[in-house]
Amino acid sequence: MKVVHINKTDAGGGAAVAALRIHRSLIRAGVDSHILVQEQKRSEANEHVVGQGFTYNAGNFWRFVKERLTILPHEKEAGMRYYFSIANTGQNLADNPVVRDADIIHLHWINQGFISLDGLEALFNLGKPIVWTLHDMWPFTGGCHYAGTCCEFNEHCGFCPFLNKPKKDDLSYKTYIKKKAIYAKSNLSVVTCSRWLATMAKSSSMMRNANVTTIPNPIDTNFYRPMDQKKCREELGLPLDKKLILFGAAKILDVRKGFRYLEEALTIIQDNFPAISNRIELVVFGKLDKNWVNRFSFKIHAMDFISDPEKLVKLYNAADTFILPSLQDNLPNTVVESLCCGTPVVGFGIGGIPEMITHMKTGFLAEVKNSLSLANGIYNMLFFTPDQRNDVREKAIEMFEETKVAQQYIDVYNKLLH
Numbered sequence: 001m002k003v004v005h006i007n008k009t010d011a012g013g014g015a016a017v018a019a020l021r022i023h024r025s026l027i028r029a030g031v032d033s034h035i036l037v038q039e040q041k042r043s044e045a046n047e048h049v050v051g052q053g054f055t056y057n058a059g060n061f062w063r064f065v066k067e068r069l070t071i072l073p074h075e076k077e078a079g080m081r082y083y084f085s086i087a088n089t090g091q092n093l094a095d096n097p098v099v100r101d102a103d104i105i106h107l108h109w110i111n112q113g114f115i116s117l118d119g120l121e122a123l124f125n126l127g128k129p130i131v132w133t134l135h136d137m138w139p140f141t142g143g144c145h146y147a148g149t150c151c152e153f154n155e156h157c158g159f160c161p162f163l164n165k166p167k168k169d170d171l172s173y174k175t176y177i178k179k180k181a182i183y184a185k186s187n188l189s190v191v192t193c194s195r196w197l198a199t200m201a202k203s204s205s206m207m208r209n210a211n212v213t214t215i216p217n218p219i220d221t222n223f224y225r226p227m228d229q230k231k232c233r234e235e236l237g238l239p240l241d242k243k244l245i246l247f248g249a250a251k252i253l254d255v256r257k258g259f260r261y262l263e264e265a266l267t268i269i270q271d272n273f274p275a276i277s278n279r280i281e282l283v284v285f286g287k288l289d290k291n292w293v294n295r296f297s298f299k300i301h302a303m304d305f306i307s308d309p310e311k312l313v314k315l316y317n318a319a320d321t322f323i324l325p326s327l328q329d330n331l332p333n334t335v336v337e338s339l340c341c342g343t344p345v346v347g348f349g350i351g352g353i354p355e356m357i358t359h360m361k362t363g364f365l366a367e368v369k370n371s372l373s374l375a376n377g378i379y380n381m382l383f384f385t386p387d388q389r390n391d392v393r394e395k396a397i398e399m400f401e402e403t404k405v406a407q408q409y410i411d412v413y414n415k416l417l418h
Contacts, residue, residue: 001413002032004098006115007108011041011307015109015135017333018193018217020044022106022133025218025402026409036098038091038114048098050091063089063113074171076164079255082112084143084162086175090116094123104413107132111145117178124186129416131409133191133215136330140204142172142179146256146328153204156180180206189416191409193217193331194352213412216355217331218405221397224313224340226389232314238301239281243382246319246343248285248306248334258325258348264371265325265378266298276379283319285312316341321381325366325374329353339363339396342389346377356399362392 003026007019019035026033027045034046038060051059066089068081075081090113093099105128110120124130136145142157144150150161153176160172183206190212192198198214201207233240245266249257270277277298285303306312316322322338324347331352335345339356345363347353348370357363364377384392 001103001417002101003034003104003106003413004102005033005035005106005108006093006099006110007035007037008110008112008114009039009041010035010037010044010047013109014330014333018133018135019108021218021220021402022405022409024220025406029403029406029410031406031410031413034098034102036093036096050093050096060113063091065113067113071171074163074165076162080162083145084160084172085111085138085145086143086171087111087115087117087120090114090119092116092119092122094119094126099123099126102128103417104128105130109135111138117175117182121182124182124188127187129187129189129413131189131191131412131416133193134197134201134330135193137197137200139190140179140201140206142174142176144172147200148328151203153206155205176206183207183210189213189412191215191412194355196352196355197330213408215405215408215412216400217333217336218402219333219336219340219396219400221340221393221401223309224316224337226342226393227314227317229317232318236303236311236314236318238283238318241279242281242299243276243279244281244283244301244319245378245382246283246285246315246322246338247324248322249324252284252286256327256329258327258369261325261348261369261371261374262323265375268372268375269378270298273379276382280382283315285315312337313341316343319343320384321346321363321378323347323374323378324353326351326353327369331356336396336400339392340400342393344381344384344389344392346374346381348374358395362395 005019005023009016023033023035036048038050040049070088137147138145141153144162152158157176158168158173159166160170163170190210192214193216195214198212201212281299283301285306287305316338322343322345329351335356338345345357348368349365350368354365357365359365364381366373366377
């Protein structure tokens with residue numbers, strides 16, 4: 001069978017990482033897997049780019065701008081700018097030779113001017129089996145990527161909290177209705193990376209009758225592996241005599257990533273356990289303002305955005321625990337990576353995170369939005385023994401090892417083809 005994965009880019013963001021890992025795992029399993037992207041940032045086996053050259057890249061830019069300009073009058077605030085997408089512009093890939101030659105079309109993240117809803121409909125009209133791995137909630141909402149506490153998508157969207165003038169027939173309602181009409185005549189099989197996202201998808205009237213399967217994202221457990229902590233710290237320039245807490249995200253101050261709760265938790269530890277807090281330092285990777293680092297009373301090691309996977313493995317191994325206080329998340333790649341390196345994870349019991357962490361065994365599930373609970377989790381996870389860290393890794397291998405995940409996708413493909 002020949003499968004083509006379609007994702008906006010091959011690097012940058014969790015969806016790109018997950019899509020590439022699925023693609024690679026299928027190749028290793030003997031599947032004729034290809035990946036088609038709009039933006040190429042690396043060189044992958046069987047990778048194809050939709051057009052090339054200055055004229056084409058300028059077209060990509062203006063498609064992105066057109067969508068943003070359409071949304072701008074409806075924008076609630078600048079800080080929420082990329083929380084909402086409508087896919088009113090994009091490309092038609094139905095005539096792309098890689099797509100035409102494929103037995104199965106496998107969709108991933110298609111927003112920001114890559115594929116419009118009309119282009120999506122054209123793909124469905126090819127009559128080929130389509131698998132869509134959901135990396136957020138956008139495929140079954142009227143535009144938001146994560147709905148927060150809003151449940152309007154259960155029926156038809158409207159009154160959208162991400163728009164400046166929410167009403168019954170607002171932009172989210174119109175997008176939802178168009179999506180629903182397209183899906184109604186499609187041969188679509190949905191895959192979610194977590195049971196939580198599967199529940200959300202099935203609660204939407206858009207995907208209520210769809211075939212939804214849950215398959216976790218795969219990872220190369222031979223690459224994401226335990227390493228000597230002291231040596232990793234020396235190579236990264238990190239202190240050898242401190243307890244290091246690791247936090248990372250594409251955008252550190254994204255409200256959804258919950259850094260404020262980590263800040264509050266560290267303050268609680270600082271105020272109540274001064275002997276321990278003097279031994280704790282925070283390591284942060286991702287996009288952040290250097291001036292922001294200076295506002296804290298505790299030591300922060302800013303590692304910036306890390307594009308080298310080997311360096312990232314060393315960073316997980318250098319840490320005593322990884323913290324991800326997200327307020328809504330699917331199946332974060334960072335959690336999988338940390339666990340495979342044997343580093344316990346502290347996070348809120350929300351979204352798909354409880355499916356990844358075994359409480360007090362591989363990490364700590366804190367009460368949602370409870371900084372005191374988060375502080376308790378940090379304290380407990382800082383002192384894991386080598387044997388406990390080994391158990392963390394073994395549990396991660398059981399769940400996320402790539403050959404197991406690849407076989408689950410192959411089963412989905414075979415069922416669709418036969």
